[in-house]
Amino acid sequence: xFVPDPxxxxxQFVGLGNFEYLLGDPYYxxxxxxxxxxxxxxxxxxxxxxxxxxxxxxxxxxxSGTYRTLLIWPYAxxxxxxxxxxxxxxxxxxxxxxxxxGLLGYDWNHVLxxxxxxxxxxxxSSWGRISYNFLFFxxxxxxxxxxxxxxxxxxxxxxxTRFRTIVxxxxxxxxFFLLVVNVVYAFFETFGVIHTITAGGPQQATxxxxxxxxxxxxxxxxxxxxxxxxxxxxxxVGILTVIQFKFIERRVHY
Amino acid sequence: xxxxxxDNVRKSFGxxxxxxxxxxxxxxxxxxxxxxxxxxxxxxxxxxxxxLEGITSGEIRIDGHRxxxxxxxxRNIAMVFQNYALYPHMSVFDxxxxxxxIAKTPxxxxxxxxxxxxxxxxxxxxxxxxPRELSGGQRQxxxxxxxxxxxxxVFLFDEPLSNxxxxxxxxxxLEIKQLQRELGVTSLYVxxxxxxxxxxxxxxxxxxxxxxxxxxxxxxxxxxxQTEFVAGFIGSPATNFMPAGSVGxxxxxxxxxxxxxxxxxxxxxxxxxxxxYCEALGAETLVHLRLPHGQLITVRQGGHLPLPSEGTDxxxxxxxxxxxxxGADGRRI
Numbered sequence: 001x002f003v004p005d006p007x008x009x010x011x012q013f014v015g016l017g018n019f020e021y022l023l024g025d026p027y028y029x030x031x032x033x034x035x036x037x038x039x040x041x042x043x044x045x046x047x048x049x050x051x052x053x054x055x056x057x058x059x060x061x062x063x064s065g066t067y068r069t070l071l072i073w074p075y076a077x078x079x080x081x082x083x084x085x086x087x088x089x090x091x092x093x094x095x096x097x098x099x100x101x102g103l104l105g106y107d108w109n110h111v112l113x114x115x116x117x118x119x120x121x122x123x124x125s126s127w128g129r130i131s132y133n134f135l136f137f138x139x140x141x142x143x144x145x146x147x148x149x150x151x152x153x154x155x156x157x158x159x160x161t162r163f164r165t166i167v168x169x170x171x172x173x174x175x176f177f178l179l180v181v182n183v184v185y186a187f188f189e190t191f192g193v194i195h196t197i198t199a200g201g202p203q204q205a206t207x208x209x210x211x212x213x214x215x216x217x218x219x220x221x222x223x224x225x226x227x228x229x230x231x232x233x234x235x236x237v238g239i240l241t242v243i244q245f246k247f248i249e250r251r252v253h254y
Numbered sequence: 255x256x257x258x259x260x261d262n263v264r265k266s267f268g269x270x271x272x273x274x275x276x277x278x279x280x281x282x283x284x285x286x287x288x289x290x291x292x293x294x295x296x297x298x299x300x301x302x303x304x305x306l307e308g309i310t311s312g313e314i315r316i317d318g319h320r321x322x323x324x325x326x327x328x329r330n331i332a333m334v335f336q337n338y339a340l341y342p343h344m345s346v347f348d349x350x351x352x353x354x355x356i357a358k359t360p361x362x363x364x365x366x367x368x369x370x371x372x373x374x375x376x377x378x379x380x381x382x383x384x385p386r387e388l389s390g391g392q393r394q395x396x397x398x399x400x401x402x403x404x405x406x407x408v409f410l411f412d413e414p415l416s417n418x419x420x421x422x423x424x425x426x427x428l429e430i431k432q433l434q435r436e437l438g439v440t441s442l443y444v445x446x447x448x449x450x451x452x453x454x455x456x457x458x459x460x461x462x463x464x465x466x467x468x469x470x471x472x473x474x475x476x477x478x479x480q481t482e483f484v485a486g487f488i489g490s491p492a493t494n495f496m497p498a499g500s501v502g503x504x505x506x507x508x509x510x511x512x513x514x515x516x517x518x519x520x521x522x523x524x525x526x527x528x529x530x531y532c533e534a535l536g537a538e539t540l541v542h543l544r545l546p547h548g549q550l551i552t553v554r555q556g557g558h559l560p561l562p563s564e565g566t567d568x569x570x571x572x573x574x575x576x577x578x579x580x581g582a583d584g585r586r587i
Contacts, residue, residue: 147339155353
């Protein structure tokens with residue numbers, strides 16, 4: 001509701017001017033799209049991979065302890081550290097993965113290529129998240145009585161049919177919970193990863209809403225706009241959660 | 255309708271043998287009950303027939319065809335689980351129709367088969383309900399309905415009544431028996447409850463530590479147990495066992511006498527014992543007596559006989575024919 005002068009010496013009351021300016025700002029609107037793409041990709045990738053690994057772990061009899069420990073490890077890595085880790089692997093000049101891609105004839109450069117940048121932050125953000133999702137999915141799978149699965153097998157359902165008609169519906173409370181938690185995570189807690197890998201670039205291709213709050217407020221020193229963005233973000237996540245509860249919960253079997 | 259053959263079937267988990275070679279030939283439409291204490295391998299045996307456990311050696315044949323390697327769905331069997339194993343997110347109708355839908359049965363035939371099973375099991379008013387909205391007995395019926403609609407060759411029951419209360423158990427026991435008679439489907443039924451075994455079975459298999467101790471008609475097994483274990487396990491209250499020497503038998507190691515075969519008298523007969531306590535059950539009375547060296551003996555007598563007072567000395571008498579003599583290996587002599 002205030003706009004400071006360029007030297008931060010005094011502020012001027014502008015009412016809802018900050019909001020008005022934001023909504024007319026093409027960069028801000030682009031950031032919405034970026035956030036939508038980024039958070040859906042992170043949610044889908046981290047939950048998909050976690051579910052797949054959990055199904056494998058659920059069927060595992062020998063060595064399941066080691067397997068689980070290894071899978072849970074990434075969760076202990078701080079987001080910023082994870083970001084740096086991935087950044088080094090894919091670094092255009094010294095990165096191992098980028099070097100091998102180069103050998104294969106692919107010129108990796110996430111500093112310039114927007115899609116590559118987005119891909120990298122999605123992978124890096126999802127990576128730490130997989131552990132968390134894996135734990136919940138595994139617990140969910142193990143809560144399904146063995147005899148129900150056996151009954152389905154006797155009824156003639158093959159693995160995929162069993163999964164589709166029995167396991168997936170019974171897992172839906174877990175899936176729903178993870179969906180809410182992961183979307184919120186992608187919105188807010190991926191700041192560290194983005195900051196270390198791309199710093200929102202190239203060309204704002206990875207500037208999600210929460211990153212824009214930071215860059216406008218603390219880099220651009222436009223605290224008024226930054227504060228307005230925070231409010232919008234808060235309302236947005238609130239609405240999103242309500243929508244998820246209203247519409248998806250109806251299809252969840254408890 | 256089918257026959258079921260177990261031919262020297264064995265199972266081991268690693269180095270531990272749990273089933274030590276079971277042989278049985280089940281004829282078409284027969285109701286076989288496998289009975290034994292927990293951990294004797296009876297459920298494992300059933301699961302092997304179902305295809306849920308591998309077979310270490312031996313052969314299982316349904317209708318003469320070897321099914322060792324067949325998936326559960328290829329064996330044409332249906333199983334009723336102890337915890338019912340209903341699909342919690344499906345209505346009663348969908349629970350029963352699940353197998354048929356997977357087999358791509360035409361819709362109207364599914365509806366017809368489920369309707370007739372529901373009628374048979376008195377489930378018609380509940381078809382649209384979810385399992386959690388049903389009572390234990392109704393869930394049990396749904397589990398049976400799910401088995402019936404598929405018209406399997408063999409029914410497998412894994413302790414289906416043990417989650418029900420005592421009264422319902424007696425009622426469902428009768429229903430299962432009637433249903434099986436009506437449908438004439440070959441059935442294998444696992445239980446630890448000897449009363450269920452006695453009442454349901456055409457023939458029963460008494461299992462003890464992975465071995466089928468005795469296979470036979472319930473009354474045959476009761477009257478003529480082949481091992482000490484069977485004599486002790488079948489019948490309630492349990493058979494009294496005494497060292498052979500103490501009752502004047504020169505062969506064998508142990509002598510078993512059923513509680514109802516002992517008469518109590520005031521006049522000297524075979525053994526003297528002191529009444530420890532009595533349980534008057536109405537129609538019958540269980541008298542527990544202590545022999546001079548401390549062993550307890552149970553006697554069952556008619557409820558019309560006068561209740562002996564505790565602490566009095568009485569004589570135990572029995573006919574020679576009532577004595578079941580067992581050797582050191584536990585086998586009947």
